[in-house]
Amino acid sequence: MITRSDFDRPAARSAAVWLFFLLSPALIVAVADISPWQRAMSLILVGLTGPVFVAGHSYRGPLYEREWANLALWLTPLLLLTAALSWFIGPWTATMLPFVTSVASSVARFRYSAWVNLAVIVAYGVYVAFAGGPNALLFFGFMATIAAIVGAQVASLRINEERAQLSTELRLAHQRESISRDIHDLLGHSLTAINVKSSLALKLLDRDPQRARQEVEELVELSRAALDDVRAAVYGSHTPTLARELSSATSSLQAAGITPQVDADPDVESPLFAWALREAVTNVIRHSRADACRITVTPQRLMVADNGVGIQEGTALSSLSSHIDAAGARLRVSSPVASTGTVVEVTV
Structure with a gap:
């Protein structure tokens, strides 16, 4: 069932502006050599075209993504109105063609609407060739050209809208992925x-x-800081500081029984290095089984080296790698000698 909520109001307002051009078929009806009752019926048909035209352009209900059903829903009544109007004013009904091609291009993608519009124009051209004279054929050619241009323009607008929507969806997906990655880290x-x-x-x-009391107090501070970091990541305002991560890394390594050796340039402040240090130290604590870890920071380089079990050369940290790639930096993860530790290097 179609309800008012199925229609996009801004799209309806934009389509309503073009109803001005229904004056063209109305004027043709007004000067046509037909009886009063035929004139009245013709004007009613022209008037009914307006709501169908606006509805076709603004419908966003359940059938919107089912293009052939959507075409049938709005193009069928429009074609029936056009056919009924041709009963009274004959081939001059060609003035309705731009409205037909416009709706078809609005409700379906170009690869479908182009064929539908071509079929409608050709079919009407055959009708005019048999039912009209030279003047009607000339008028049909003029209106068919306008109809093709209008259909192409509306199709172009639909393509641009779909691209804009896709761009928005991709941007939101990247934001969700970024938040997910940050929270994971x-x-x-x-x-x-x-x-x-x-x-x-x-x-x-x-x-x-x-x-033990000191460690518990540090746990309270650490959990509070983690909660603040997660909140900041969700709201997109989290930027880790290198000084804080160095302090946290030293404390965490010591608590894990790993002796930290830190050689850091105090003037370096790099959020990228802070992210890299956080994940590298986490992996040292989790997986390395090391008893010593050396951290070196220079303006162009961060190195985290442990003396643990080592890894296969070329192994990378997936989450860290995405941060590094996004920043245009380089990541190298290796074991210089088999089973004698791991070196994580980030260079900018």
Whole structure:
């Protein structure tokens, strides 16, 4: 069932502007050599064309994506009105052709509407050739040209609208992917650090309560910071700082029993390096089984090297790789010698 909510009001208003051109068939009816009742019926048919034309241009209901059904829904009544009008004014009904091609191009993609419009114009041309004289043929040629131009213009507008909609959908998809990736990185690092620190606090609870208390306090701060980071990522305002990530990495490595060695230029402030450091250190804690990790930061380079079990050369970190590629930087993940650690390098 078609309801008012199935129609796009801005599209309806835009289509209504073109109803001005219904004056053309109305004037032809007004000067045609027909009886008063035929004139009245013809004007009614012209008037009914307006609502069908506007509805065809503005319908966005369930059948909108089913193009052939949508064509049948709006083109059928328009063709019937045109055929009925030709009963009274004959071949001069060609003045209705631009309205037909416009609706067809609006309700269906060009690869369908082009063939439908061509079929309508050819069929009407055959009718005019048999039912009209030279003047009617000349008028038909003029109106057929206008109808083809109008159909092509409306098809072009539909293509541009679909491209704009696709562009918007792609942009939203990229935003969702970016938020998903950021939350993955944030929670992956934070939950790893929380797990390590909570395990350490549990071990220290009996033999060093003061140190255990310190670890629990750091857990509270870490969980609060993780919550703030997730909120910021959702609202698109999260930008990690290198100084904070260096401090967090040092604390997390120590809690995991991995000795950190940090050589960082204090003047370097790179959100890209901060992201890379966060994920690289998380992977060291999770997978390396290392007991030492060296972090080096220069203006052009970040290196995180551990002495763990190593990985196969060429292995990359997928989430980190997407950040690096988007920034136009280079990522290299390798094990210099088999089973003697992993080196993650980011260069700009």
